Amino acid sequence: MDFDAELIRALQEDGRASILSLAQRLGQSRAAVAARLRTMLADRTVRVVAAVDPVFLGQHVLAHVSIRTDGSVELVAEHLRDMSETVLVSAVGGAHDVVTEVRVGSMSELHDLLALIRAIDGVLDISTIIYSTVIKGFFVSEYHGGVTLDTIDEALIEQLQADGRKSFRALGEEVRLSPSAVATRVQRLIDAGVIKISAVEARGLAHRQLSMGVGMTLGDDDEAVIDELRRGRGVDFAARTLGRFDAVATLVEPSAGALYASLERLRALPGVTRIEAWLHLAVLKEDYARTLRPLRTD
Numbered sequence: 546m547d548f549d550a551e552l553i554r555a556l557q558e559d560g561r562a563s564i565l566s567l568a569q570r571l572g573q574s575r576a577a578v579a580a581r582l583r584t585m586l587a588d589r590t591v592r593v594v595a596a597v598d599p600v601f602l603g604q605h606v607l608a609h610v611s612i613r614t615d616g617s618v619e620l621v622a623e624h625l626r627d628m629s630e631t632v633l634v635s636a637v638g639g640a641h642d643v644v645t646e647v648r649v650g651s652m653s654e655l656h657d658l659l660a661l662i663r664a665i666d667g668v669l670d671i672s673t674i675i676y677s678t679v680i681k682g683f684f685v686s687e688y689h690g691g692v693t694l695d696t697i698d699e700a701l702i703e704q705l706q707a708d709g710r711k712s713f714r715a716l717g718e719e720v721r722l723s724p725s726a727v728a729t730r731v732q733r734l735i736d737a738g739v740i741k742i743s744a745v746e747a748r749g750l751a752h753r754q755l756s757m758g759v760g761m762t763l764g765d766d767d768e769a770v771i772d773e774l775r776r777g778r779g780v781d782f783a784a785r786t787l788g789r790f791d792a793v794a795t796l797v798e799p800s801a802g803a804l805y806a807s808l809e810r811l812r813a814l815p816g817v818t819r820i821e822a823w824l825h826l827a828v829l830k831e832d833y834a835r836t837l838r839p840l841r842t843d
Contacts, residue, residue, distance in 0.1 A: 549581065552571060552578065553591055556582075556593055556744035560595070560709040560741075560743045561731075564582070589747060591744050591745065593710045593744050595702060595709045595740045596706070596742075596834070596835075597739060597835055598685065598688035598738050603650045606649050606652055606655050606675065608647050608655055608676065609673070609793060611640070611644050611673075612645070612662070612671050614643060615668075621642075621643055622634050622829045622830075628647075630647045632648060632832060632833050633828070634828075634829045634830035635756075636827045637825055638824040639758075639822065644758060655673075659671065674786040674793065676793075680775050681775050682782050692734075700719060701716055701727065701731060706833075712724075745831055745833075748797060755800065755825075757795070757796045758796075758824075759796060759808065759820060760790035760821045761792045761819070762819040762820075763791040763816050764815075767792075770792065770816040773814060774792065781796070
């Protein structure tokens with residue numbers, strides 16, 4: 546068993562899982578799990594953070610933009626990192642040089658944003674696909690509607706966006722509530738799909754995990770593909786899309802050989818007719834923290 550990989554996987558599913566429950570799941574001692582988690586958090590191998598559901602924020606359009614550059618990737622990436630609409634910016638190897646995931650409120654906002662990206666000095670051309678349905682995503686929590694936040698909820702979310710494992714006692718000190726009252730509020734936000742608390746792992750050639758993006762053209766038998774994307778252990782993100790692909794996914798594995806094996810499993814599925822892949826060389830931004838003002842109510 547890969548101790549680190551299993552620990553991170555457990556935290557991706559439940560970022561606030563207790564040390565005891567993590568130890569029981571991994572078959573390790575509480576001391577070993579606590580020590581390893583402290584080390585990974587300290588060296589930024591992993592971050593545990595809360596993310597507010599895009600729909601709650603009014604971000605109804607999620608899109609993936611692939612960019613070819615004329616010259617330095619870093620100069621283009623710097624502009625993309627500064628845009629509030631981008632949650633992911635990554636230098637990649639493949640047909641394009643940079644990819645970014647953007648979240649906006651409407652199609653007209655997307656058109657305006659794409660015009661801004663095209664106008665960045667060094668951008669040669671862009672290709673955009675829109676997520677029609679998110680199949681799997683650790684930071685998409687399926688907001689159920691009907692939730693109103695007050696200033697205390699806002700303050701708690703702000704704290705959890707910085708540190709998703711901050712203790713209820715410490716959170717209570719920030720908002721002047723008891724730990725039990727804070728626990729009730731946080732659980733309400735999670736149960737309603739307003740937030741999801743999960744782990745963000747450092748990825749790229751300089752880190753222990755490699756990441757690959759995959760775009761797929763699907764045939765008639767696409768349900769088997771969608772099911773594989775939803776259940777696949779090496780699949781960190783997957784979505785049905787509109788554009789040059791019918792679905793996209795992000796594969797994360799500890800080695801090039803493991804990435805290749807995951808890619809081959811997808812190629813072998815009867816519903817996949819074509820695959821295009823790109824390797825994430827360096828993830829330059831992965832930030833899901835967002836301001837909550839003005840408040841939303843549905």
